[in-house]
Amino acid sequence: MRRTTIRDVARRAGVALGTVSHHLNGSAPVSGGTAARIEAAIAELGFRVDLGARSLRSRRTHSVGLVLPTIANPFFAEVARAVEHALWERGLQTFLCDADGDPAREKAHLDALLSRRVDGVLLIRSGPRPPRLPGGPGAPPVIHLDRARSGAPSITSDNRAGGALAAGHLAGLGHRRIGVLAGEAEMPNVRQRLEGFSKALSAHGLDLDPALVRHGPQALALGRAAGDLLVRDRAATALFCTNDVVAIGAWRRLLELGVRIPQDVSLVGYDDIEMGGLLVPPLTTVRQDTARLGQEAAALLGRLLAGEKAPRSTTHIAPTLVVRGSTGPAPAGASRRGRRKAAAPPDVQSQERSGP
Amino acid sequence: MRRTTIRDVARRAGVALGTVSHHLNGSAPVSGGTAARIEAAIAELGFRVDLGARSLRSRRTHSVGLVLPTIANPFFAEVARAVEHALWERGLQTFLCDADGDPAREKAHLDALLSRRVDGVLLIRSGPRPPRLPGGPGAPPVIHLDRARSGAPSITSDNRAGGALAAGHLAGLGHRRIGVLAGEAEMPNVRQRLEGFSKALSAHGLDLDPALVRHGPQALALGRAAGDLLVRDRAATALFCTNDVVAIGAWRRLLELGVRIPQDVSLVGYDDIEMGGLLVPPLTTVRQDTARLGQEAAALLGRLLAGEKAPRSTTHIAPTLVVRGSTGPAPAGASRRGRRKAAAPPDVQSQERSGP
DNA sequence: TTGAAAGCGCTAACAC
DNA sequence: GTGTTAGCGCTTTCAA
Numbered sequence: 001m002r003r004t005t006i007r008d009v010a011r012r013a014g015v016a017l018g019t020v021s022h023h024l025n026g027s028a029p030v031s032g033g034t035a036a037r038i039e040a041a042i043a044e045l046g047f048r049v050d051l052g053a054r055s056l057r058s059r060r061t062h063s064v065g066l067v068l069p070t071i072a073n074p075f076f077a078e079v080a081r082a083v084e085h086a087l088w089e090r091g092l093q094t095f096l097c098d099a100d101g102d103p104a105r106e107k108a109h110l111d112a113l114l115s116r117r118v119d120g121v122l123l124i125r126s127g128p129r130p131p132r133l134p135g136g137p138g139a140p141p142v143i144h145l146d147r148a149r150s151g152a153p154s155i156t157s158d159n160r161a162g163g164a165l166a167a168g169h170l171a172g173l174g175h176r177r178i179g180v181l182a183g184e185a186e187m188p189n190v191r192q193r194l195e196g197f198s199k200a201l202s203a204h205g206l207d208l209d210p211a212l213v214r215h216g217p218q219a220l221a222l223g224r225a226a227g228d229l230l231v232r233d234r235a236a237t238a239l240f241c242t243n244d245v246v247a248i249g250a251w252r253r254l255l256e257l258g259v260r261i262p263q264d265v266s267l268v269g270y271d272d273i274e275m276g277g278l279l280v281p282p283l284t285t286v287r288q289d290t291a292r293l294g295q296e297a298a299a300l301l302g303r304l305l306a307g308e309k310a311p312r313s314t315t316h317i318a319p320t321l322v323v324r325g326s327t328g329p330a331p332a333g334a335s336r337r338g339r340r341k342a343a344a345p346p347d348v349q350s351q352e353r354s355g356p
Numbered sequence: 357m358r359r360t361t362i363r364d365v366a367r368r369a370g371v372a373l374g375t376v377s378h379h380l381n382g383s384a385p386v387s388g389g390t391a392a393r394i395e396a397a398i399a400e401l402g403f404r405v406d407l408g409a410r411s412l413r414s415r416r417t418h419s420v421g422l423v424l425p426t427i428a429n430p431f432f433a434e435v436a437r438a439v440e441h442a443l444w445e446r447g448l449q450t451f452l453c454d455a456d457g458d459p460a461r462e463k464a465h466l467d468a469l470l471s472r473r474v475d476g477v478l479l480i481r482s483g484p485r486p487p488r489l490p491g492g493p494g495a496p497p498v499i500h501l502d503r504a505r506s507g508a509p510s511i512t513s514d515n516r517a518g519g520a521l522a523a524g525h526l527a528g529l530g531h532r533r534i535g536v537l538a539g540e541a542e543m544p545n546v547r548q549r550l551e552g553f554s555k556a557l558s559a560h561g562l563d564l565d566p567a568l569v570r571h572g573p574q575a576l577a578l579g580r581a582a583g584d585l586l587v588r589d590r591a592a593t594a595l596f597c598t599n600d601v602v603a604i605g606a607w608r609r610l611l612e613l614g615v616r617i618p619q620d621v622s623l624v625g626y627d628d629i630e631m632g633g634l635l636v637p638p639l640t641t642v643r644q645d646t647a648r649l650g651q652e653a654a655a656l657l658g659r660l661l662a663g664e665k666a667p668r669s670t671t672h673i674a675p676t677l678v679v680r681g682s683t684g685p686a687p688a689g690a691s692r693r694g695r696r697k698a699a700a701p702p703d704v705q706s707q708e709r710s711g712p
Numbered sequence: 713t714t715g716a717a718a719g720c721g722c723t724a725a726c727a728c
Numbered sequence: 729g730t731g732t733t734a735g736c737g738c739t740t741t742c743a744a
Binding site: 005006018021022024025053055056058 | 738
């Protein structure tokens, strides 16, 4: 059975096909009576515009692609939510493209999006380097999210400022030996957070000891390295993790080791995903405003679609420090010898069952 | 500047437009030499098919809408990932539609998807009742995910079996007074989990005490009600939560109250989201296989698109019990038969292989 | 204001 | 095998 088209509506309403189109788009004034008849016809026929056909002509699909490493990561999920909402407010729908952390897959998605003639692409890239974007005339604008690309429109949290926030907080609490569980060194975000962190430490007369920095994929497993940073005389009294997922991994590991948070070791994360606030103790973290990120992205895309030319600079969103229970004053005497008190049984230890 | 089209390619390759189309789609054999010339022309011109135009003709958009309550929920995010991957393997791209738990918004998204002529819709509905689906001839198939709709193609975990799994586990551990933190009573999934739970309890000669059941929106806040179920002589020795997010809320609350898990109270969740395994102790839970859910959904959609007629029955995916550290034997004296040695519950220490 | 007609880029049916 | 042609459903000149 044929789908009902604008032509059917026109016939039913006794007007020309173009008039219906004008009515639908407000592209030309239509008299009240005509409008009413058109509306009636639409209702009777159950007509629904075909956006695909419209796009072919109007060269606007009102769709945009959101490409990200994986939606299973809570931070990206929150960004996705913010983006989807912000775009929807602007009349745009979102293609979810999960690259699974794989640049090849990311590329394939990007190609597909171009073939679909999306109006724009929001990209949180998977690899350390930005992908080669298949450009050409008529290619949609690409906005780099979270992981900026210099010289291209980008929106990201101010990673240096975020790192500095963490450092200032810990230094202010009297910590002198601070370990870092960082993502892969090639990731610019990680580097920047580290730079800001290190610089702020210097301002407090402290150095970031390279021996206390561990790099690795930004995942839970990295958190397990927390144990390595607490050994012997080099023991750190505080840990900064370049994201919350790593921090949660570290939190878990510390509890297993019987290390008390924050009495023995303070812990700071980055992102402020919901789970962080639920740990016991809740996680102190550097918050990225995902809602803001989504809004800025949608707003920027809107401007680009309106013909404004692409900014070659990155929009930085200021992060904020969220102080919760996982950080506290440095243990007394820890700064000198780095000795931790091992005698006191950790609080949470008692909650773990001992063997049968 | 005009976009390069199939016609440009044809001209460049010195063949007819239709031949290029045939080559692209394999809809008719094309001789080797011609094919090569076409390929060359495509490469030189940087041609890329316009999927929108193709869809207009072929009546297939190769896109499907995924509508869900919110991508910020880790369980839905995992489902989304599974669905996106499974669809992508089948050449379909996914529109992410976040209904924000709002049926009106869900409806708006559904309408938009129909206007886009998506090939299908995968719906995890937001409300307790299925939405009225704007049907009509040519409307795409809608598959109900996670929250089934009787008489319509649905894929969901077997909630009764899942509830029974939880009950059997707790009863086997000797628990006799078991509290339940359940989602809203009108949600069929919640009701079914409760039914299965209650029935399995009966099989063990136990009753579900209505006084020990709390209903509420399936969110963290509900977990806080955990405290209410532990008071005085009515004290529950175990808690079943109808999803992991609630269980995490309960876990948090119990720790605040100084209640030991599992020595004082055992805790069972539902879903098996990643975070559950990271708690200390890690959460025992009823696992839903999200990957499987996504695959089944994509496979079913594939069959429907191939012309098979929609099944009127629901596909149930068997959940599994994942025993971790949050459950243990009922405290001595809490059960009539006293402390008995149940199948030794796995213990965090040995399971997680720790040690500096 | 309204109507007629020309495509948007592609597929599919058919002729050669 | 290859070429021709008629639309898919809509927007958008351009005339009336």
